[in-house]
Amino acid sequence: MTYDFAVVLGYWEALLQGLEVTVELTLLCAALGSALGFVTSLARVSPVRFLRWISTLYVEFFRGTPVLIQLFWFFFCLPIILGSDISNFIAATVTLTLYTGAITSETFRASLKSIRPEEIDACIALGLPRLTQITNIVLPQALLRAIPTLLSNFVSLFKESALVSAVGMADLMFVGQNISSNIAKPVEVLTVVAVIYFVVAFPLTRAVTVIERKMLAKLAI
Amino acid sequence: MNKSMSNLSSAKSFSATDSTNKSPTASTSGQALVKVSNLHKSYSPTIQVLKGLDLTMAAGERLVVIGPSGGGKSTLLRVMMGLEQIDSGSITFAGQPYITANDGKAKTKINLAVRQQIGMVFQHYTLFPHLTILQNLTLAPRKVRGESKASAEARGMALLTRFGLAAKAGAYPNQLSGGQKQRVAIARALMLDPKLMLFDEVTSALDPELVAEVEQVIMSLAEQGMPMMIVTHDMWFAKNIASRVVFCAGGVVVEEGPPDQIFNAPKHERTREFLDRVFHI
Numbered sequence: 232m233t234y235d236f237a238v239v240l241g242y243w244e245a246l247l248q249g250l251e252v253t254v255e256l257t258l259l260c261a262a263l264g265s266a267l268g269f270v271t272s273l274a275r276v277s278p279v280r281f282l283r284w285i286s287t288l289y290v291e292f293f294r295g296t297p298v299l300i301q302l303f304w305f306f307f308c309l310p311i312i313l314g315s316d317i318s319n320f321i322a323a324t325v326t327l328t329l330y331t332g333a334i335t336s337e338t339f340r341a342s343l344k345s346i347r348p349e350e351i352d353a354c355i356a357l358g359l360p361r362l363t364q365i366t367n368i369v370l371p372q373a374l375l376r377a378i379p380t381l382l383s384n385f386v387s388l389f390k391e392s393a394l395v396s397a398v399g400m401a402d403l404m405f406v407g408q409n410i411s412s413n414i415a416k417p418v419e420v421l422t423v424v425a426v427i428y429f430v431v432a433f434p435l436t437r438a439v440t441v442i443e444r445k446m447l448a449k450l451a452i
Numbered sequence: 453m454n455k456s457m458s459n460l461s462s463a464k465s466f467s468a469t470d471s472t473n474k475s476p477t478a479s480t481s482g483q484a485l486v487k488v489s490n491l492h493k494s495y496s497p498t499i500q501v502l503k504g505l506d507l508t509m510a511a512g513e514r515l516v517v518i519g520p521s522g523g524g525k526s527t528l529l530r531v532m533m534g535l536e537q538i539d540s541g542s543i544t545f546a547g548q549p550y551i552t553a554n555d556g557k558a559k560t561k562i563n564l565a566v567r568q569q570i571g572m573v574f575q576h577y578t579l580f581p582h583l584t585i586l587q588n589l590t591l592a593p594r595k596v597r598g599e600s601k602a603s604a605e606a607r608g609m610a611l612l613t614r615f616g617l618a619a620k621a622g623a624y625p626n627q628l629s630g631g632q633k634q635r636v637a638i639a640r641a642l643m644l645d646p647k648l649m650l651f652d653e654v655t656s657a658l659d660p661e662l663v664a665e666v667e668q669v670i671m672s673l674a675e676q677g678m679p680m681m682i683v684t685h686d687m688w689f690a691k692n693i694a695s696r697v698v699f700c701a702g703g704v705v706v707e708e709g710p711p712d713q714i715f716n717a718p719k720h721e722r723t724r725e726f727l728d729r730v731f732h733i
């Protein structure tokens with residue numbers, strides 16, 4: 232048996248379009264999801280019990296169920312409950328945003344916790360108002376510290392986003408599957424698709440290590 | 453260092469406080485700058501730390517607090533800084549009670565306007581790592597007093613220059629040695645023009661060769677007449693800078709007096725034991 236990888240090259244435009252959909256969906260859900268995650272992390276340490284309760288439930292639920300089930304639920308079940316259709320784009324965006332919100336809220340929570348109590352003592356000793364302590368000391372450091380882990384959260388999102396092919400969104404995975412069944416060359420096509428995912432994800436994974444080292448050095452005391 | 457100390461006792465700026473230096477206790481001279489009365493503080497029902505501590509400090513004094521580990525020295529300074537709740541007692545600054553026990557929801561009442569006149573430097577590094585040295589200095593004056601950026605930066609640079617740190621203004625704390633960090637921490641506190649400085653073992657996290665540069669800065673502040681309360685395990689430094697020494701153990705003041713008396717002729721057995729242990733390492 233011989234493999235003909237050259238034939239895959241003929242579909243480069245379709246694959247590129249698929250990758251574009253994947254990247255756009257990832258960027259959109261990374262932005263919306265980390266905003267949601269940040270708010271959620273604040274809610275989880277809020278003095279208001281109800282906020283803590285609801286945010287914890289949300290995070291635990293979305294971390295504790297498969298993304299595929301979440302996606303199917305928003306695409307197949309929610310329309311039945313609402314009595315109106317939901318496009319696969321909306322279902323995918325909502326699912327991946329909620330998923331990213333749940334995982335990044337843990338990232339933000341850890342980075343908020345990493346502020347040393349001695350610095351808060353110093354804030355009080357300097358007479359800094361509570362609001363200034365939060366806006367000038369706690370938040371900037373928490374955000375900086377969160378960057379490396381956020382990036383790896385985004386890499387996970389990029390890979391998990393392949394699931395949206397299951398509801399018919401024309402992402403890289405979906406396009407790859409289509410081509411592979413049309414020309415009956417699964418080995419060649421799916422291998423190339425895997426390599427494309429890897430080529431995008433790998434530099435990001437490496438960047439995480441580098442940025443993490445830089446960030447730790449900068450915020451070390 | 454010894455040279456700077458001889459300067460210290462003859463410094464002009466001390467003429468106003470010379471009487472304090474000679475008198476054995478603060479209560480015999482002038483108005484008290486700080487008066488701690490019957491202070492009780494516990495961290496939990498089983499951890500009673502301060503057990504009715506009384507202490508008076510006159511204006512212009514340099515009080516050195518010594519004593520065994522766990523005796524409540526840090527706790528006393530933290531309470532004075534409004535960082536801890538108290539069970540009972542009160543603290544007065546320049547005649548105004550500013551920390552008082554309160555039987556309500558908030559256990560401790562703190563008068564912030566009064567407390568703001570006190571500055572503190574801690575044992576641990578507390579510079580804000582994401583801000584430059586100059587930003588560390590100017591943050592509080594700008595946010596607390598509403599000082600303009602230009603004015604705060606000018607004062608900050610002047611202070612850094614005085615401490616030999618002008619070249620570090622744009623650096624981040626992680627680019628500084630431990631001794632430089634603690635000097636910046638002192639400068640940061642001075643930016644708010646404190647009327648009293650508290651130092652809690654500010655050199656004990658430092659490598660031995662960096663201790664002197666920080667102690668020298670504190671000495672120079674002393675020469676300018678800054679009232680200060682210093683907790684230290686460095687007995688050489690204690691002897692040299694103190695106008696009065698307080699031996700604190702078990703949550704109370706056991707003995708106090710001029711450095712000569714405490715170090716050479718302590719009256720209490722407990723003080724003697726402590727000093728024997730410290731000097732026979």
Ligand SMILES: Nc1ncnc2c1ncn2[C@@H]1O[C@H](COP(=O)(O)OP(=O)(O)OP(=O)(O)O)[C@@H](O)[C@H]1O
Binds near residue numbers: 523
């Ligand atoms: N946040 C806290 N919670 C519980 N116990 C505490 C806390 N802070 C201090 N303590 C306890 O209070 C006691 C007095 O501590 P403190 O730090 O005031 O002593 P110290 O005289 O400064 O000792 P050292 O010379 O070791 O610095 C110690 O037994 C300590 O374990």
Ligand SMILES: [Mg+2]
Binds near residue numbers: 525527652
């Ligand atoms: Mg201590």
